[in-house]
Amino acid sequence: MDHSIGELALRAGVTVKAVRYYSDLGLLDSWRTTSGHRRYDEDALDRLELIRQLRALGIDVPTVRAVLTGQRTLSEVATAHAEALGVQIRTLQVRQAVLRVVAQRPEEIDQMSDLTPSDESRRALITDFLDAVIGDDPELQGVRQTLTPELPDDATDHQLCAWLDLTVLMQDEAFRETVRQMVADWRTDELRPDVVSTLRQRVAPALAAALDPASPEARVLIAEITAEYAARVGRPADDQLRIRLSKLLGTAGDPRWHRYLRLLAAVNGWDDPEPLQPIYDWTRAALEHVG
Known part of the structure; x- marks a missing residue:
């Protein structure tokens, strides 16, 4: 079964613009009808859903490509991304706490960089x-x-x-x-x-x-x-x-x-x-x- 670009976008829950973008990057295989319209098979739908899930998790496009091409496993990428997010979360936690300290001791704002x-x-x-x-x-x-x-x-x-x-x-x-x-x-x-x-x-x-x-x-x-x-x-x-x-x-x-x-x-x-x-x-x- 094949799909038009609009059908594929609807089923995957993304915009047509996004499908076109990923297609132009070579992440989605397609072919064109005699009238020049793109058509996609079920494999493209599966790949697009995976792309959508990975992008929703904040994984960048080059890394998504590496997963789709088999250069990196999904497990490796997920582990690395989880570690990176952990660092970001800890940084945000410290910043949040620093702001609370500043609220308590505003006169020492010049020293807060030490935190x-x-x-x-x-x-x-x-x-x-x-x-x-x-x-x-x-x-x-x-x-x-x-x-x-x-x-x-x-x-x-x-x-x-x-x-x-x-x-x-x-x-x-x-x-x-x-x-x-x-x-x-x-x-x-x-x-x-x-x-x-x-x-x-x-x-x-x-x-x-x-x-x-x-x-x-x-x-x-x-x-x-x-x-x-x-x-x-x-x-x-x-x-x-x-x-x-x-x-x-x-x-x-x-x-x-x-x-x-x-x-x-x-x-x-x-x-x-x-x-x-x-x-x-x-x-x-x-x-x-x-x-």
């Missing part, structure tokens, strides 16, 4: 920060991974706001210097996690009891902590050690560091980290009263 770069640009910013403060020491790869923000494709407004603040903080040279010093302290084995854990265990009860850092009880406690720390680092528990410990805690207790950890947790969807600054501050205050 919309490509994944490569975001990774470059993160890599630059971590390279500057940690470097590529294999021993610190675990620490580096833990401190890496990973903004999800379907980020919430809260995550995007946190990312915006984080990008500003990561580019703050004073903050970078603080983190570099913290890493140096970690390398010298002077403020490792076990030391921090000991401080948390010993000082947290004093904080909960509102113990005055200048009280006799605090003096006893801080003397014990200092002695334990001295034994840990192999140094005498003297004024020099107490000054050094106070300096270490001052660096580790930088409010910007806790802010980084909170923003990092928000971006990555983690629980809010425990604030250690009160413990460091109390310990430093108590150290001033031991001599």
